[in-house]
Amino acid sequence: MPFNVAYVRRDPDIADGPSASAPPSSDPPRTNSVQDPEKAEDLGRTKSSLANYVVPTLPKGQKTIVKPVGLWTRLRVWYNPYRMLFTAAFVLNIIAIIVAATGHWPYADTRSVALALGSIAVAVACRNEFLLRYFLYWPVVRLFQKWTPLWWRIVLTSLVQHIGGVHSGCAASGVAWLAYSVVRAFQRHARRHTPAVVLAWGVVTLVVAVVVMVAAAPRIRHYHHNFFEFHHRFAGWLAVVFIWIFVCIADSYDFATGRFHGDAGRLVKMQEFWYTLLVTLFVISPWLTVSKVPVEITIPSPRVAVIKLHKGIQQGLLGRISRTRFGEYHGFGIISEGTGSGVHYMIAGVQGDWTRRLATDPPSFLYTRELKFAGLPYLAHLFRRGICICTGSGIGAVLSTCAQLDNWFLIWIGSDMEKTFGPVLFEIIYRNIPHDRSILFDTKKHGVRPDTMQMLRDVHDTFGAEVVIITSNPQGNAELMQGCKANGMHAFGPLWDS
Known part of the structure; x- marks a missing residue:
C-alpha cells in the first residue's frame, strides 16, 4: 500500500559525538573485551555513506507500518x-x-x-550461570568466531540462545x-x-x-x-x-x-x-557468589533508574540484583566501556513494584551475583559485522556491545531520550561510538516515528551486517523479527523465558 515518507537528518546534538554540553570524563580509558584479531575491520566506504545517512520517517501520527507477511514467515518466527x-x-x-x-x-x-x-x-x-558461560558460550565463541561459514554461526547462535x-x-x-x-x-x-x-x-x-x-x-x-x-x-x-x-x-x-x-x-x-x-x-x-555491593542510583526521569556499580565488565554479560540476599532478583543488561573502565551501569525501566521502589526509595547497597551470566550479545564476537537495534531501556542490553566492538552498529529509538535516560549513556556513546556507526532517533524531538524496517534494511546492506540483534518490547520485537525474516536478514531477539 503506498504511503508518504518524510526524511529527517539525525540530530547532530545527539549523534555527532561529544557536544559542548557533554562534560569530559574522568573515568579510565576503556579496555576492549576482544583481542586484536577481533578488532574492527576497515569500514572504508561504509563510514562515509552512513555518516550522511538520512533516516526515513513515517507520516506524522502514524506509529508503524505493519506490512503483511506470509503465514509461513509468522510460523517460522x-x-x-x-x-x-x-x-x-x-x-x-x-x-x-x-x-x-x-x-x-x-x-x-x-x-x-x-x-x-x-x-x-x-x-x-x-540455567547454571557458570556452566553456560564457561562451558557453552565461551567455547562456542573461541572455536567458531568469524572464520566459519555464516550459516554455521547462525545455527550455533540459535541453539545457544535458545x-x-x-x-x-x-x-x-x-x-x-x-x-x-x-x-x-x-x-x-x-x-x-x-x-x-x-x-x-x-x-x-x-x-x-x-x-x-x-x-x-x-x-x-x-x-x-x-x-x-x-x-x-x-x-x-x-x-x-x-x-x-x-x-x-x-x-x-x-x-x-x-x-x-x-x-x-x-x-x-x-x-x-x-x-x-x-x-x-x-x-x-x-x-555462593552473592555479595552486597555499594551502588549509586540516579533518577533522570520518573520512568528510569540508572544504577552505577564498581568494576568494569566485558560486553555481552548480564547481571542480577536484589535488595535482599535471597529475595526477588531481577536481571539487567550491563553497560560498561570495558574491563578497565572501573564502573558499569544497569538501566532499570520503572515498570513493576520492585523497579518503582528503586526510583522512589533508592538504596545505597544492593545484592548481586559476582558471577555475571552471558547473554545473546556475548555471541556478537561470532560475526564480522552486526547491528544492534533497540527501543527505550533496551539500550541496556546492547550498548556495551557497540561501545566495545568497533564492528557493530547501534540504532536506538526512543522518546525524549536525553531527558529520560540522563547524560551518562550519551557520554558513553559520545566517547566510544562515532557518528558513522550509530543512529539515535528521538521520536518526541522530531515529532514523527522512523520507518524502522526501511532504515534497518538500508543500514544492513550498507554496513554489510551479517546479523541483527533486537531488544524491544514484545510487539516491536515480533514485528522486526518477521520483517527481518521476510527480507532475508538473520535476526535474534529477547525470549522473556526467565
Whole structure:
C-alpha cells in the first residue's frame, strides 16, 4: 500500500559525538573485551555513506507500518529453536515413558526415578550461570568466531540462545518421569508391599515438583512475575530437599528382606544419589557468589533508574540484583566501556513494584551475583559485522556491545531520550561510538516515528551486517523479527523465558 515518507537528518546534538554540553570524563580509558584479531575491520566506504545517512520517517501520527507477511514467515518466527528444542526433549522422553510402560524397556521401568533425576539435572544445568558461560558460550565463541561459514554461526547462535528450550523440555520430562515412578510404585504396592513412607514421600515430592513447573508457565511468569519468583525458587529448593529424602528412603529399603538398611556404601553406588548431588550443586553454586555491593542510583526521569556499580565488565554479560540476599532478583543488561573502565551501569525501566521502589526509595547497597551470566550479545564476537537495534531501556542490553566492538552498529529509538535516560549513556556513546556507526532517533524531538524496517534494511546492506540483534518490547520485537525474516536478514531477539 503506498504511503508518504518524510526524511529527517539525525540530530547532530545527539549523534555527532561529544557536544559542548557533554562534560569530559574522568573515568579510565576503556579496555576492549576482544583481542586484536577481533578488532574492527576497515569500514572504508561504509563510514562515509552512513555518516550522511538520512533516516526515513513515517507520516506524522502514524506509529508503524505493519506490512503483511506470509503465514509461513509468522510460523517460522513463532516456532523458534526454543520451541523446537523443547519439543525434541519432551517428545523423546514421553516416547521413552510409553516404551517403558509397555514393557519394552525394563531398565527404564525399574530406574524411572534415576531417569527423572537425570532429566532434572540437565534442566538445572541449562540455567547454571557458570556452566553456560564457561562451558557453552565461551567455547562456542573461541572455536567458531568469524572464520566459519555464516550459516554455521547462525545455527550455533540459535541453539545457544535458545538453550532454555532444553531446560524447560527436560524439566517437564523429569516431572513426567517422576509421575510415572510414583504411579508404578502404587501399582507394585500390592505385590511388593512398598512401605507407605516411600509412597507418601513420592507423592509429596511430585506435588512440589508440579508446583515448581506450573509457576514457570509462560503466562504465569509474564503476568504474575512475583508468584513465579517466589514459587519457582523456594518451592524448587524445597523440591531438592524432598528429592533427597525420597531417594534416601527409597534406596535404603530392601525389597528382598522387607526392611530398611543403613548401608551408606550401597546408597552412594546408586545413580539416583549422584543425580541428586548434581542437581544440588547446580542449584547452590550461583548463590555462593552473592555479595552486597555499594551502588549509586540516579533518577533522570520518573520512568528510569540508572544504577552505577564498581568494576568494569566485558560486553555481552548480564547481571542480577536484589535488595535482599535471597529475595526477588531481577536481571539487567550491563553497560560498561570495558574491563578497565572501573564502573558499569544497569538501566532499570520503572515498570513493576520492585523497579518503582528503586526510583522512589533508592538504596545505597544492593545484592548481586559476582558471577555475571552471558547473554545473546556475548555471541556478537561470532560475526564480522552486526547491528544492534533497540527501543527505550533496551539500550541496556546492547550498548556495551557497540561501545566495545568497533564492528557493530547501534540504532536506538526512543522518546525524549536525553531527558529520560540522563547524560551518562550519551557520554558513553559520545566517547566510544562515532557518528558513522550509530543512529539515535528521538521520536518526541522530531515529532514523527522512523520507518524502522526501511532504515534497518538500508543500514544492513550498507554496513554489510551479517546479523541483527533486537531488544524491544514484545510487539516491536515480533514485528522486526518477521520483517527481518521476510527480507532475508538473520535476526535474534529477547525470549522473556526467565
